[in-house]
Amino acid sequence: MGEVNARPVRLIGLPTDIHSSFLRGPAAAPTAIRAALWSEAGNPASESGLELGADIVIDDGGDLPLAENAGDDALIRASVAAAIADGAFPLLLGGDHSVTFPIVEAVAAAHGPIDILHIDAHPDLYDDFEGDPRSHASPFARIMERGLARRLVQVGIRTLNRHCREQAARFGVEIIEMRHFAIEAVPRLDGPLYLSIDMDGIDPAFAPGVSHVEPGGLTVREVLALLHRIEAPLVGADVVELNPSRDVSGITAALAAKLVKEIAAIATVNGRP
Structure with a gap:
């Protein structure tokens, strides 16, 4: 495990929460995640043993200069397209979950319709x-109506109202509601696979630093077990909806940083599509 993989992981910060409801704050998340990722409180090893900087090349692209206006989507698409063109794995640090749409637009433009594994308390399927x-x-309504995903599998959902149930049926979304959750119930996707993690998918006992606290969620170990069983090649990922203003002792930022490490390791091991 001492050999550096040829495909670097490019971190791209998306400091925006203009499309948030209820509370703002996720625009500050990229800084908080980076601080936790490189904190001396931990070390660069993932659970697989692969280490950032030794086995995994981290190419930090910094934060995009988002202006929270209509031009931001084009900036996000261009940054993801550039990462892919450079042979890097794009790992995006949100930001609110609206950023996933332009990210997936760019990923699908490069790879065609993709499979998506989405971890969240909410299905994010509102028409508006x-x-x-x-x-x-x-x-995910925008993603599915444009045919950018072949399959969308959602895990951890525990806020499924009538409208979103209708939207899920309309788009053929595969939802594993939290009340029925089991690792074995989550299908293994073939890839190319995109991974989107909303921090509120994890129970607030473990991740209190989110805007929309929803009890009854996934444990940290359950999320890690889901990630570690991925065998498909990853083509991109995002970690979104951390709200540092709601965090307690930085534990949600620390968890987001750990997820970044684990995703980077999985992208390295699983290789290119």
Whole structure:
């Protein structure tokens, strides 16, 4: 495990929460995640033993200069497209969940329709939310209506209202509701696979630093078990919806950083599509 993989992992920060509802704050998350990732409180090893900087090349692209206006989507798409063109694995640090739509647009433009594994308390399938079709509650409606995903599997969902049930049926979304959760119930996707993790998918006992606290979620170990069983090649990932203003002693940021490490290791081991 001492050999550095040829495909670097490019971190791209997306400091925006313009499409948030209820509370703002996730725009500050990229800084908090990086601070936790490189903190001397931990070390660069993933659970597989692969280490950042030794076995995994981290190419930190910094934060995009997002202006929280209509031009931001183009900046996000261009940054993801550039990472892919450079042979890097794009790992995006949100930001609210609305950013997943332009990210997936760029990934699908390079790879064709993809499989998506989405961890969240909410299905984010609203046709629009509070009059905003680009709401952080709507990215997967935009993704599915444009045919960017072959399969969308959602895990950890525990807020499935009538409208979102109708949307899930409309788009053929495969939902493993939290009340029925078992690792074995989550299908193994073939890939190319995109991974989207909303931090509120994890129970607030482990991840209190989110805007929409929803009890009854996944444990940290359950999320890690889901990640560690992925065998398909990854083509991109995002970690979104950390709200540092709601965090307690930085534990949610520390968890987000750990997820970044584990995703980077899995992308390295599983190779290119």
